[in-house]
Amino acid sequence: MALKGLKNLHYAKILSEDKDKTEYGPVKQLGPAIAFNIQPSINRGNLRAEDQVLFSDVQKGPMAVTLNTAYLEKEVEADILGKTIHENGLMSDNANDAAPYIAIGGQAESARGGSEFFWLYRVKFAPAEENKETKQDTPTYQTPSHSGEAIPRIHDGEEKLKAWDQDESIDSDVFKNWFNEVVDKNWVPEV
Secondary structure, three states, X not given: OOEEEEEEEEEEEEEEEOOOOEEEOOOEXXXXXXXXXXXXXXXXXXXXXXXXXXXXXXXXXXXXXXXXXXXXXXXXXXXXHOOEEOOOOOEEOOOOOOOOOEEEEEEEEEOOXXXXXXXXXXXXXXXXXXXXXXXXXXXXXXXXXXXXXXXOOOOXXXXXXXXEOOOOOOOOHHHHOOOOOXXXXXXXXXX
């Protein structure tokens, strides 16, 4: 689907996960979206015999994820990177910071009308690359760019969910709830 634009980035921390279920915390706003890129990694293997390829197979690896926002509030940055906000309001990076797994959801306008909504279920970010430059005659902005990896959920192997809000086979109530909870493949409207 051809997309244009990106907005409404949200996240939820994974509170617990095991072979039976994944439990997410409350959904929170992430930050003003600039770009969110997901790059699947595919490992290919070929079996050659008799001077030809007899079999070919692929194995999926972790997805590389890059998040670029205009800024992140310090509470969000601390939340998604495992940083500490001290009693005096200052936030520090520490060798023992441990980023949690989170889900990331958002919305992108579709070129054919409506929007595509998505949730990426299990992502872990590294600290952002930071660039600082002196002012020039033409203003330029340096924005944080976080890189990380997305891997399948432990309990069911799910990686990502997406839906087009113009798809008539989907109950439109799911889009009203999209940023209230991490929407799962088994979502059904509450009666």
